[in-house]
Amino acid sequence: MPEMGxxxxxxxxxxxxxxPAWKPNLQNLRQDKTNENGADEQxxxxxxxDVLYLQENYVVTDGIIKDENIVFDxxxxxxxxxxxxxxxxxxxxxxxxDSSHLTMH
Numbered sequence: 244m245p246e247m248g249x250x251x252x253x254x255x256x257x258x259x260x261x262x263p264a265w266k267p268n269l270q271n272l273r274q275d276k277t278n279e280n281g282a283d284e285q286x287x288x289x290x291x292x293d294v295l296y297l298q299e300n301y302v303v304t305d306g307i308i309k310d311e312n313i314v315f316d317x318x319x320x321x322x323x324x325x326x327x328x329x330x331x332x333x334x335x336x337x338x339x340x341d342s343s344h345l346t347m348h
Contacts, residue, residue, distance in 0.1 A: 248309035
């Protein structure tokens with residue numbers, strides 16, 4: 244069953260091109276584009292204005308589901324640093340902020 248993550252952030256694909264080791268897996272792009280005949284068309288490229296999702300585990304997906312259409316999963320310290328410094332991605336701040344309303348009894 245598809246897993247919805249707790250946090251993801253949408254970015255234009257062109258932002259990920261700033262990372263020197265960015266090599267998207269284009270075979271995992273969503274195939275939800277249809278042609279005039281109503282048939283699915285095979286997507287083989289990312290456009291700069293395509294929206295991709297950086298998930299809480301630093302994996303990039305073509306859609307909001309955490310474990311589907313994974314376009315980039317070469318997660319290492321260099322990638323995490325790029326996401327945090329250049330893209331200002333901070334899932335921990337969101338998760339802590341989101342739980343701040345919880346109280347212990």
